[in-house]
Amino acid sequence: MLRPENEQDLSEIIRGADGALRIIGGGTRGVGRPVAGEVLETGAMSGISLYEPGALTLVARAGTPLAEVEEVLASEGQRLPFEPADMRALLGLSGTPSIGGMVAANASGPRRVQAGACRDSLIGVRFVDGSGTIVKNGGRVMKNVTGYDLVKLMAGSWGTLGVLSECSFKLLPVPEAQATLLSDAMPAAEAVALMSRALGTPYEVSGAARRADGRVGLRIEGFAQQVGYRRDKLREALGGAWEVLEGADSAGFWRDIRDLRAFAGQGGDVWRISVKPSDAPELVARAYCPVVMDWGGGLIWALCDEGRDLRADMGSFSGHATLIRASEATRARLPVFQPEPAAVAALAQGLRARFDPRGILNPGLMG
């Protein structure tokens, strides 16, 4: 296993590589087509290089454990806004989630609907491309339009365009309080309509999900008085009967949604479907299997029979489906990522050819 100590080291290793490399951070998000290659693990490039609470910014080396960052932020009452998931239970993996892996996966949890995705909070990257060249883009300030935005490109590129060495983030304060309104079980169509109404109110709903059991949760965060006020206004605006979860109960509800606990330890394949919320009920019907819905319906997690081509079964739709958990055989047989229209695929291919001309970084992972 290759384990670079620092960016320079990483650059030399990649430059000197004579075959495919399988890039891993903590190895806790094993998504994508199986990759054959020597493992390059980033864990030794660790540590927070800069944290300025007064500027809401943090810079950390890619191998830094996510937990370490979260702990440091918590000590100043701040957090990463996008609520990155811990996929270990779902995927049956151990290991330590890293900052770089989180960014490479663009891992964004329930707060995506309000605070944006990982890519929206990511304000700078340093990485080493497939030729061993060190590249920086963005920086440590939250408003920056200097040159092209490779920061967004790197988020969600699964280590296929470069190996991240350092990432900078915009942060948010942790609100004083939170509460969740929890409905009775309801069908998907009704749930999406309800979540859409909630997200259309001015009460700043920061999570809108439908659990596998059909119950809808709506989260409010803020100062204590604010949360109480918004919770009541929201309940009033939506009508119906609601259970209220406060504090740790509310946090627990969202941790379960974020990490998809409902499907952890359950047999079957897991698909992640990103879609326009109002199209979601129809897709849920076509999928005809247990689902968890997040992002107000814009994200569907589906648990289906092993080896089933759920994407094909859902027919054509606007959005995309990713096979998150399946056997190696299934992941080798079905495209893990949504096949792209020819013109878009040509652009992606062109980028890959230029950033990794030898095709050695996680080759084939994204298809």
Add this chain to the structure above:
Amino acid sequence: MEMPQPDATVLAKRDRIVTRLAAVVPPEALITDEAECRAYECDALTVYRCIPMAVTLPSSTAEVAAILRICHEEGVRVVPRGSGTSLAGGALPTEDSIIIGVARLREVLEVNYPDRIIRVQTGITNLSVTGEVESDGFFYAPDPSSQLACAIAGNIGMNSGGAHCLKYGVTTNNLLGVTLVQMDGTVVELGGAHLDAAGYDLLGVVCGSEGQLGIVTEATLRILPKPEGARPVLIGFDSNEVAGACVSDIIKAGVLPVAIEFMDRPCIRACEDFAHAGYPDCEALLIVEVEGSDAEIDEQLGLIKQIARKHDPVELRESQSEKESQKIWLGRKSAFGAMGQINDYICLDGTIPVSSLPFVLRRIGEMSREYGLDVANVFHAGDGNMHPLILFDANKPGDLELCEAFGADILKLCVEAGGCLTGEHGVGIEKRDLMSVQFTPEDMEAQMRIKDVFDPRWLLNPAKVFPLDVSAARRAAA
């Protein structure tokens, strides 16, 4: 400003190119008369001007594609243009270029409240997007000062920001999908109404690429429910340093204002004379705005005022009415216009880490004395995006050059302080030659690879973003 040699072959076949264009757009959408083309010779960075070969104003994606196909075949450079409000010269033509303006692409294609999106053609102005959904309680968050005039196409090209992005982000955070016409006329859909990219985040790459990767004809934008209310507080200080420290403390305290705006004395005076916003006469003024219900606003402003008091403000005044709030914002938003009435100026746009604010402001003050040119500072303090306005006299020989040198020094200072050259205006022509201050050759090489993929012949929006010597080999090979 150095520009590449006009392509003589292209100039020589101008008539043929115009004839071919006339076959794909209606007569009213093709401007070839030199006097009429002159209206497009510059954008809001008026010191640089050049009359293009012709101007096209297509009204559909198909027309844009047809024009681009012709230009691609003929090897003609193309300059995309929104409303021409770029402060960086992003829409400056070259002599051998065709302008593709989006002014006639003005349709609202879909307003969808359940999914909280609006789909528009990109010639529509920023403010009219909000105008479209406002009566139903929604708004489009990015709010550049030029929002009355600037087009969504330009907002996407430059990844425009505004005063409220501390809470709501900039264009890229509010853009879900685009229809992009590539230089060879290929039309691609990137993103859509869903929240994340399918493969690589090409949408994120296109946003802020200054019209160099393609022309965006349609966009799906996120709309948000309007907050119940918003209220600003004015906080005056007798020093810039203290105001900067106050900003940092507010942020650290866990309040998230939607905006924290900062003005220094020259700017406060000019704005007050112009808009009569009731600004106090002091060294530094913060406008801090929070949102929510009345009770929520009271709670947040209470905390902010408590923090401000620790810094001995010379003025601490909460807006008492909607009318007063509007006046306060009118003052701030008319800052550039107000300065323009009393002086010629250039407006900078560097961003710095908020923690460096006092240091950078002090250095700018010192440099102002060294150069003998006055500076007025107005900026988005919450996110460190500065807008120093350097005042000069356009009629005085050498003053502009002096002013530009001073500007370059300020931007270098921003980079040294850990920031960047441009926070929301873009590089354009203006900061092109400063790119190497912020980026290594390898950093720029990585960016130019993107251009190679989307526009292999380097025909789109030429001579912008990358220093000419850095892109020379690519342009020569194309």
